[in-house]
Amino acid sequence: MVPDGTIVPLVTPFDDGDAVDENALDRLIGFVEQAGVNGVMATALTGEGPLLTVDETLAVWCVVAGSIGGRLPFIPTVVTTRTADAVYLAEQASLLGADALMTAPILPELYAGRSHADVIGYYEAISRSTDLPVILFNYPSLTGVDLTPALVERLSQIDGVGFVKESTGIASRVHAIHRRTGNRVDVICGAPTTALESFALGATRWITGIMNVVPRSAVQLHEAAIGLADFPIARDIYYRQVLPISDVIEETNNPTGTIKAGLRIRGVPVSVPRAPGSDLTTGQIGHLEAVISEIAEREDETDRLLETRGSS
DSSP states (O other), X not given: OOOSEEEEEOOOOBOTTSSBOHHHHHHHHHHHHHTTOXXXXXXXXXXXGGGSOHHHHHHHHHHHHHHHTTSSXXXXXXXXXXXXXXXXXXXXXXXXXXXXXEEEEOOOOSSSOOOHHHHHHXXXXXXXXXXXXXXXXXXXXXXXXXXXXXXXXXXXXXXXXXXXXXXXXOXXXXXXXXXXXXXXXXXXXXXXXXXXXXXXXXXXXXXXXXXXXXXXXXXXXHIIIXXXXXXXXXXXXXXXXXXXXXXXXXHHTOHHHHHXXXXXXXXXXXXXXXXXXXXXXXXXXXXXXXXXXXXXXXXXXHHHHHHHHHHO
């Protein structure tokens, strides 16, 4: 099952020896769960999945599955250049009791465009290896191929494919995919800067890395837009509590470093990104700290506003 609402793509904490820090990961899960999120995702891009070995990927999944203990839906992610690795990990995800699987192939190609036939073959192999619902992951700057609405329509014919995480930041993809696929494919907003637009177009699910830092704001935005259909309140939350984190990421040009620094500011010790990733500078951390402090105050105000709005 892929839940409606907010699904957090968890960062992957590392210890001083560059091994997965299981205790920090458990604390992170507690932090986002307390904020009221609807599900968690592991080893996506925010979780530095492409920088993990197969064994490390499985280790993270085991920690997450054990930590949530069935209280929240759990969605592992596979982004890889090797179909054989993806098939193996898809099988392991099923054995771990995952609720769905998100995956994308990285398609190296010299000189020419990537073959859509290769993409279709990849997802067909995944479909044969698991009974889990499959989420297509559209992140063309990483994978080398854009899952356009026309290609998503073709992929929707594969058993198990019923969702696409649309991370291009193009809000019109929501209606373009819906119009082509009808009820066959649900579009999940996969970017921080198209959330409100996607909700207005009918998306009910949201997965984006900044939820690690502002899970409470993400839950509030979803409640205002989807639960209450109060778009003036939703717009205020979006502008004042969500987009400011995106602004910092744009300024630093370091998404994972910004998200991990933000978590440390919020009291969750998640280390810095794995090399070749890097931490923020001291000045950038200071600016981010001020932004998060302001957001935290507004989250308290928003809770009171939503409570009043919900009881009226």
